[in-house]
Amino acid sequence: MAFSANLEMVDSEARITLEGELDAAVAGQFRQAIEQAVQQKPQKLVLFMNNLQFMASAGLRVLVFAKQHMGSEVAIYVIGAIGPVLNTLQMSGFQQAVYVQESYP
């Protein structure tokens, strides 16, 4: 499945739906979506990962970028991460920096 990162704003929440495989080749698209979201000055960033099958180091780097760029006052939610994506978040320690949930809201 081709990678896609779609941003929509719902009130003060930036919601990004990720699908496919997030590797180095497409990480730029994800980063672009994050930068667009930052411009909207959201209070919350919600990342839907139910259909994300794989995340490489490049994807994790964008998550770290998002966390650092948005600052600690913006809560980041990771929704529906499963299998290797969830493993990656856990083993890299990133799950401590965000709220990992099965569903949202």
Place this chain on the structure above:
Amino acid sequence: MDTRIDFYPTHQQQGYKLRPGRAFPFGATLVPGGVNFAICSRHATSCTLVLFEKGAPAPLAEIPFPDSFRVGNTWCMVVFDLDYERIEYGYRMDGPWDPAAGHRFDRSKILLDPYAKAIGGREIWGEPPDWNDPYPHRARLIFEDFDWEDDRPLEKPLKDLVIYELHARSFTRHPSAGVKHPGTYAGIMAKIPYLKELGVNCVELMPIFEFDEFENSRPNPVTGETMYNYWGYSTVGFFAPKTGYAATGPLGMQVDEFKNLVKELHRNGIEVMLDVVFNHTAEGNEQGPTLSFRGIDNQTYYMLTPEGYYFNFSGCGNTLNCNNPVVRMMVLDCLRYWAAEYHIDGFRFDLAAILGRDPWGAPLPNPPLLESLAFDPVLAKCKLIAEAWDAGGLYQVGSFPAYGRWAEWNGKYRDDIRQFLKGDAGMVPVLAERIQGSPDLYGWNKRGPTASINFITCHDGFTLYDQFAYNDKHNEANGEQNRDGGNDNHSWNCGVEGETDDPEVNALRKRMIKNALAILLMSHGVPMILMGDEVGRTQRGNNNTYCHDNDLNWFDWTLLERNADLFNFTRQMIALRGTHTLLRTRDFFGTGPTQSDIIWHGTQAWNADWSPGSRTLAFMLRERQAGQAGNTSSVLYMALNSYWDALPFQLPELPVDYRWHLFANTALPAPHDIHEPGHETPLEPHQHSFLVGGRAIVILIGHP
């Protein structure tokens, strides 16, 4: 920010935009818009940067450093617009091939950056590599963006540490470990609750710098199983964590995974110490592969004979030239990097005596590297521990240049305690020294008991179970006709060589293990426990399991249930040590500001038997004011009997209102062998002696 002119390229080659780089820091560093590559060689005549697409067999590009990009002996260049995530890099160096003069430049080789911070090529442990790969260990770029939150090294006082030496793969590789990612950093993380329950507060990881498990790999002549460079005492890259130990290695996230492990251990009050191997590299001798240092600047990085051959003080083919200023700087940069970027709490230096030799091998009176490490501001709070000997015969236990900082693996502690335990006569006087933190070795030059890392077993040699199950080593599985491994084990098999169904022998072995643990944890100095000794792990008599990726090394977690009494005994002994500051003093008794005393006894109170035939000793630890003026501090008493029969030990008088309580008696079967600190069994008020079993130890606590 983007008005800075150093963001912009000044040169172009093959479509790559370049500008002169910065000489420092060495290595590959992400800078705005690009990557700064810096590498030094005193004797190279030119240098070329080689770029690969990740995993590709042939280079993507080769970019010679323009002459104007060289500063002194350092080539430095910024390459713009590189895809950080997808490239690997190496170097080619031009220079003379003149082995007699110490030069082994070979332009056909692609060389690993000595400062590489992540290394590809061995992403999955044990997966056979492409032997024809022109660049087998590949430098990668990393981001320093890990979210440490408020973590930092714990800076626990050395006197309070209980060190647990473990192998990163062996700890959880056994199927019984029951972890999601066996044999990895993530696996260790899953076992943190176990370490906490045991009570240790420092893990010492056997080498986790990138190494090649396939170095000298070969089929086992008996089983056909592959034998590896399993322990990893042979470094490929000093700045990179072993990728094959990371569950996320195939995803290139080994740095994140290892940092996360450190952070989690810290969160649970456990320090992280690394076993570092700076005495040699994976390039071996003249016949070894050219991976990095040999091709970058052989004469700088290695100690060479006048004929240009490699000195072999490490026993591994070559010797890193640590007191050359360039190499010294690399070692310092490396340790600073691990301390600052990975929050490492301390380092144990393998064959550290080598670090005190000059470039021709002679021991230096004031070794610059050891002094630099001791006074380095970044390493100021790190523990520095030396394995104070080398394979060239330099033995410095008690005399390692310490600069008020260095502690030592106390090999004499190991040997003396082993001999006392097996019942050798004449050991009581040295036993007394070892229990006090070895003042005979460290009672000078302002050193204290914490200069002594006490251990009875470590990765080299028998496990504690095997110490009392084998008289002789059984290393046949190593394929060297049992020639390898030490012969001075001071072990005793309790009557039967190897496994037995004899319940008396097995009970005696357990008692001996408990005796050893009791002495270790009652001794002044810093105790170190070998992974699995707390549950009776065996290596089936093999005292040199460096090459086995199997249950000779793996921690069998079913032992935790089968030897639950050993685990409980170890746990309570560690807890006792944590409860009583008397056991954790910074100064030797009778020196410094210490307010405590050690008093020697024997089977007669106040009258220790120091004679050559003696196999008994008892001692009492107390605060000087105990029992006086409202001071109700506890008094500790330990009776050691390595004689084969039970002997009555007369107990010393306690202050008025105090009473003896039994904490441990290794002659008794579980659960009566030990009590939880604070829940000891009181002795009868007028009990003046205690019958200590043959080859047994008793610990009493006196309190009101």
